[in-house]
Amino acid sequence: MSTDVVVVGSGSTGVSAAVQAKQLGLNVIMIEKNPGLGGTSAVTEGYGGINTELQTQQGIHYDVKDVLLQAEGYHHWFADANLLKKFYENSGETFSWLQSLGVKFTGLRNLGANKLNTWHLYDGGGKALTETLAENAKKMGVEILTDTSGKELIMKDGKVAGIKATHSDGSNLTIKAPVVILATGGYSDNPEMLEKYAKVNADNVIDAGIPGRTGDGINMALKVGASDKNLKGGLMAFGAMMKGAPYGGTLHNGIGRQPLLRVNQDGMRFTDESLLARDWGAYGAAHRLQGTVYQIASKANLDNFVQNKFPRDMTPEGKIPTFFEDLDKYMKKEKTQVVIADTIEELASKLNMNEEQLKATVDQYNADCQTGVDSQFGKDPKFLIAPGENGPYYAFKLDLGYYATTDGLAITTDAQVLDKKGKVIPGLYAGGGDAGGLNGESYDVSLVPGSQQGWAVNSGRFAAQDAAKYLKK
Template identity: 35%
Template sequence: MNRMNIVRGIVCAVVVFISCGAHAKERALSTDVVVVGAGSAGLSAAVSAAEKGAKVIVLEKMPFVGGSSNFAEGLFAVKTDQQRKKAIGLTKEEAYWHAMDYHHYRNNADLLAQTITNSTSVIQWLEKQGVRFEVVSMSPTEAPTWHLVQDRGTAHHGAALIQALQDKATELGVKILFETPANGLILDGSRVIGVKALNAKGDSYTIKARSVVVATGGFNNSKEMIKKWTRFDADKVFPTVPINKTGDGINMALAAGADHEGWGLMLHPGTHGEGIKPLGSLYAMTWQPLLWVNKYGDRVVDENAVWAFTFAGNAIERQRDGFVWSIWDDETVRYMMEHGIDNGLGVLVPIGTKLKDLPDEIANAVAKKSSSIVTGNSVEDLAHNMGVEPARLKQNIEQYNHAKEVGHDDRFYRKADTIVPVKTGKLYALKVFPYNFVSLGGVKTTRNMEVIDKNDNAIPGLYAAGADVGGLYGDTYATWTSGMLFQFSCQSGMLAGEKAAAFSKL
């Protein structure tokens, strides 16, 4: 682009900006229920409220619906028809006891119990909206509770569920305002009576409502909120999907006096750098149970932690400088090309996916001098390129390989038959970082999803759903109950919409 085109572009942008400001309007609307956010929680709330006869307006800050739910895959549930047909006998009691043990009783036990109890009915409700499911296990370490959303036309998994809910919302007369983020609640004393918003054109909205549901998808794209509310270094945990989830609903509720709990992030392994493709072959290697060492070349964990992606994310995040090196050899490259990966990235990159372009992606990243992938013709050569002490790395690789040979890992008690040796041909080391898919924690609510204040009193007219709600987890997302947050988003949205509609008629 030449200088004249650049100038023209700047002039056009200024004209558009001035025009927007000049034509910005003050808009006043009224409705029964306002839902802030059009993800799975917000759309569930909108549909549920409209089914109860409420007039509903949805405010969505992005130009599309779905948020991070578009990238989700399945919902947790117990005692569903899908499980019955596969003779899966897991009970709700067993699921609850297992989950409570996992969370060390640091979570809201009542909220978790309700979420498990209602898991059957929310699947049934979604089926009535046109969503279809297949029950699977996400990994060998997890229960068969993951209800994978089936495709809807060209939409896959989470996006298919979102499309079904949007279609139903349209059918029921729900009005969705895109690129119109809410920026504050309207209060009459302690009662919430509406929302203020500002759209991309500069138009301001004052929307009076009998009740409001905040369902803005959490805060995992906000470094400020991560720093303020969680134990994580916001500069060392990377967002999986950067779609502007900045805690808008949570912050509005907090400003209205809401209490809060359960802050955290859902971590998982990932990588990035020059020449590395998002969800490509190198990214898939970060989820495989290979040798992991820290910045000094020392093993740090039983690498089978990667079967539970949140365990793996935790293990990586706590390392000095927030990464580990995943190390493998030419034999592993051959295996991944011919047989495929052993641990899938959900169903986005399923188990058995053959990484046929792995050598090419490695070569491309190395040629671009990526700091995240190095190779070596020997342990000493690899150590040099990693920036670690050769003798130290060699000792750790030898201990790892020896554990395979003798059938016992005396360092981290990894099952020896699962160890993938590092000793054939060229060697490779890939930096693995902690990524976060969604935030955990937010405002406290009642069983009816009413937001409560610091005296445990419901704030009249204010409800919350999905990732804006705290208390479902302890300090870590439980992969054993895979899809719990996706299911909770739909269930809490369904319940919040129903209760908000009832409140609007009082």
């Protein structure tokens, strides 16, 4: 096959790139490895943008320079300031572009302790966003091939000349094209890449996104000489999950999202647990540094929560009436994730943990709960809930949950992929989770919530716009 542009991946980066490229007069083929379109973007909630029409209507205006400096302060200047600046400056116009294509929004809000209202919620969620953009792409004449995985970039005289792909039935496909836009969503489902770049034990982390993000785009680019300097292991880590317990389910809401006493493998607290309610990106960074994390609660705690309400309202009125029933079913299936003991010393022994250290941690926490002052981390008193002096006690093993990887290939502000010498690889572009430079070690949800979605859409457009210039169309 032959075309002007091949877009690899159909999440919000891919469909945005495909629609924008078609609007600029380019012929486009979009390939997607999964049977359906949308990728993880289909389960997202909102678009992060600055100075959009919706904000203007509500009398909200932000100084881009001020937001940029706040973001760089959060990321300790690990983020590419020019990339961030271009994204912020264009995010308002891109919001209007989405609306012009029929994407609807239900409102505007902040998240956690964040004071900036930058999160524009999709009407119908990310599924509606990607479906709307995909319908536009189809009507415009974009050729879409599902069950088709990009495997290898074709290069000629140092420039992109196309891509080799494979259908799910095993047949091969060669597409000749002077432009390839990589939008495969990063490497969240690739254990080897997670351990290499993120330096985490792949057995102790849980991807909450859509399967299939195995680093295809990044690895194809690296094989033709792309730079790996921005592959620093960025994770959009949001907090804790229990293996085999679905995201948003009973145990995730009743355990993973509850800011109760948490200790690491050494029996020590490592942060104010309520940080996960204020800035889950920052909590995720703290959790990520630990070897193993356990949440400690007494049977009395859990009984009280079920009878009254859970401390953090993740369900209507904080009620989870089936908690114990679901926990019992879970423990029969996952036999090593929950440990129960009559005493703290016995609990430590079962966890192969220093008994004196865990006992000292629990005793101090109990004392702090009595005074209402967290002597170690200054935790909000409303979440200071003592395990108490009487068992039985539960220890729930918590793995690090994450939505996506947030690092990737080194790119210019026009989404052009750079080689190891910092030179543009002609015809090769990357956006969304395949592109690095937007974040540092963690996602800045406490500043511009929705920024990863906003970046995905904007970077897809940046790639298509520069591709049109490159092809002189």
